[in-house]
Amino acid sequence: MYAYVETLSWDAFNEGKTLIESVESYRKRYGYYPEVVQADKIYRNRGNLRYCEERDIRLSGPRLGRPPADREKQKDQKRLERQDASERNAVEGKFGEGKRRYGLARIMARLKETSESVIYLGPAEHNKNPIKSRV
Numbered sequence: 001m002y003a004y005v006e007t008l009s010w011d012a013f014n015e016g017k018t019l020i021e022s023v024e025s026y027r028k029r030y031g032y033y034p035e036v037v038q039a040d041k042i043y044r045n046r047g048n049l050r051y052c053e054e055r056d057i058r059l060s061g062p063r064l065g066r067p068p069a070d071r072e073k074q075k076d077q078k079r080l081e082r083q084d085a086s087e088r089n090a091v092e093g094k095f096g097e098g099k100r101r102y103g104l105a106r107i108m109a110r111l112k113e114t115s116e117s118v119i120y121l122g123p124a125e126h127n128k129n130p131i132k133s134r135v
Contacts, residue, residue, distance in 0.1 A: 003094060003123035008116060016042040020051050033057055038088050060084035098122050 006022050007015075019039060027033050036058045037043075044061045052059045062081055068074050099105035102122040109115040 003098065003126045005120055005123055008119060010112065014042070016045055016048070019043045019048045023051075023055075023057065036060060036084075038084060038091055060088065094126070098126060102126060 006025060007018055019037065023033065023037065033055050034057060037052060038060045041061055044059060044064070046064075049059060049064065051057075060081075061084065063077065068077065102125050104119065104122045107115050107118050109118050
């Protein structure tokens with residue numbers, strides 16, 4: 001699992017609007033769309049859901065609307081939601097690791113440019129470490 005800084009902004013913004021940009025960045029980097037996007041609930045809006053559906057990308061999290069009437073489909077949906085949640089735990093753990101291990105929880109730089117340098121060094125250091133340090 002590699003870490004990337006997709007967006008760095010000092011202005012307040014709704015991160016739910018960055019999903020399409022991030023998926024297109026992924027496609028540009030790897031040449032294809034991801035099968036699944038593991039995202040927080042803020043990303044599960046109608047526009048992002050429509051975008052992912054049009055490209056056959058599964059966006060993690062609960063479906064919008066009523067649960068399916070078919071019990072089997074309901075069970076499959078719950079199983080998939082649990083699997084997504086467990087995979088997201090690994091991603092969230094990497095955020096915590098970045099804060100603890102790479103000093104991103106407490107950036108002491110005073111200048112904007114210096115702070116940004118420190119922020120960019122965290123993922124760079126994470127990606128440089130050998131696989132043994134990864135979960």
